[in-house]
Amino acid sequence: MSRVFKSPARYVQGRGVTAELGAHAETLGDSALLLADGVVLGLVEDEVTTSLEAQGVEVSTVTFGGECSTAEIDRVAGIAEERGVDIVVAAGGGKALDAAKAVRAERGGAMVSMPTIASTDAPTSALSVVYSEHGEFEEYLFHDDHPDLVLVDTAVVAAAPTRLFRGGVADALATWFEAAATSNSDGDNVVGGKPTRAGTHLAKLCYETLREHAVSAVEAVERDAVTESVEAVTEANTLLSGLGFESGGLAAAHSIHNGLTQLEATHGATHGEKVNVGTISQLVLEGRDDAFVEEIIEFSLDVGLPVTLAEVGLDDPTREQLDVVAEAACADEETIHNEPFAVEPAMVRDAILTADGLGERVRAER
Numbered sequence: 001m002s003r004v005f006k007s008p009a010r011y012v013q014g015r016g017v018t019a020e021l022g023a024h025a026e027t028l029g030d031s032a033l034l035l036a037d038g039v040v041l042g043l044v045e046d047e048v049t050t051s052l053e054a055q056g057v058e059v060s061t062v063t064f065g066g067e068c069s070t071a072e073i074d075r076v077a078g079i080a081e082e083r084g085v086d087i088v089v090a091a092g093g094g095k096a097l098d099a100a101k102a103v104r105a106e107r108g109g110a111m112v113s114m115p116t117i118a119s120t121d122a123p124t125s126a127l128s129v130v131y132s133e134h135g136e137f138e139e140y141l142f143h144d145d146h147p148d149l150v151l152v153d154t155a156v157v158a159a160a161p162t163r164l165f166r167g168g169v170a171d172a173l174a175t176w177f178e179a180a181a182t183s184n185s186d187g188d189n190v191v192g193g194k195p196t197r198a199g200t201h202l203a204k205l206c207y208e209t210l211r212e213h214a215v216s217a218v219e220a221v222e223r224d225a226v227t228e229s230v231e232a233v234t235e236a237n238t239l240l241s242g243l244g245f246e247s248g249g250l251a252a253a254h255s256i257h258n259g260l261t262q263l264e265a266t267h268g269a270t271h272g273e274k275v276n277v278g279t280i281s282q283l284v285l286e287g288r289d290d291a292f293v294e295e296i297i298e299f300s301l302d303v304g305l306p307v308t309l310a311e312v313g314l315d316d317p318t319r320e321q322l323d324v325v326a327e328a329a330c331a332d333e334e335t336i337h338n339e340p341f342a343v344e345p346a347m348v349r350d351a352i353l354t355a356d357g358l359g360e361r362v363r364a365e366r
Helices: 017-028 038-053 070-083 094-107 154-159 162-185 197-222 228-248 252-260 271-285 290-303 319-329 345-365
Strands: 011-014 031-036 058-063 087-092 110-115 127-131 137-142 149-153
Touching: 011 017, 011 228, 017 038, 017 087, 017 110, 017 149, 031 038, 031 070, 031 094, 038 058, 038 087, 058 070, 070 094, 070 127, 087 094, 094 110, 094 127, 094 137, 149 154, 149 228, 154 197, 154 228, 162 197, 162 228, 162 252, 162 271, 162 290, 197 228, 197 290, 252 271, 252 319, 252 345, 271 290, 271 345, 290 345, 319 345
Parallel strands: 011 149, 031 058, 031 087, 087 110, 110 149
Antiparallel strands: 127 137
16 A cells, blocks of 8 residues: 655744734635534634635534534535535534534535644544544544645644643653554555655654653643744644644554544543544553653643543443443554554553553652
8 A cells, every 4th residue: 555645734833823814714705604503603713714715715603513413414415505605614623623524525615724722633634533422433534635825823722731742742652652553563644645744743743742842831721821832732733733643643642532422421522532542542552661650650740631531420330331442443444443453452551550550659659
């Protein structure tokens, strides 16, 4: 199989760039549908509308229902078809952006990704993660096309809840470990080929950027401040992680996240928070040395990320619950099989249990 690297057509990041949207999107079409939840519409609707209309692009809006489900994708696609829009502009978190990508895949046209939080690597990808109406992971939708434009206003990102920014650090932290596993196993990446050196090295740069800047960036975001570290980590959470996971590959951490979503008790935890438990579990599963696993747990605690099951809603889980997680994580289509060894559910369950114990011990010793 050939090596494949794919990416969005354009990435724009900086303080106040929402006002530049029209200048970057004017060649994409004459009419746009802005998809965002009620809170995000309150934050960006006026500026997005003003910027696009200044370039001659007509704008209408639709309120996102909150879950990237099949029903929501079909609903929004119907509205887009009825209004005959050329561009779907999605603003908000990963689920709104994923829904818009799926809408564009159904009906064509252009898609603009405008994350208002740096909480996942969804904004740059050609992937939609589909959940049930109740929040359980159902499937990945792999699209032919990436967003035509990704626009990230770091002033908006810094003003969002810090918990979401931390979650983005967690999601991005997994990128290098998963890409390295995929490279070591000569597994498949997410864009339909073997990993490129570029994809793998971008994943490593993502990790290095987080280790150098994440603690300072979180402190800045706590104060709604935009610093060079915030710019660096926003790029890592969004662009480097997005390119790294797609063209580098996914492995155990995200599969364990998907398994955790099967338990309703975890639904209050963010995507990144569950991924962080998956990352530590992946390191245990791979037999990484104790000092390194503890180093990653210490870094997670410095950033303010969960390192135990209790922190993602599973206080004293039963063996049966963890078996549900492990079985789902090891489903045939899951990326855990990019690990460079055969993985079975019992191994995953025991890795999760051990990672939980290590997290509890390191936290208690601080």
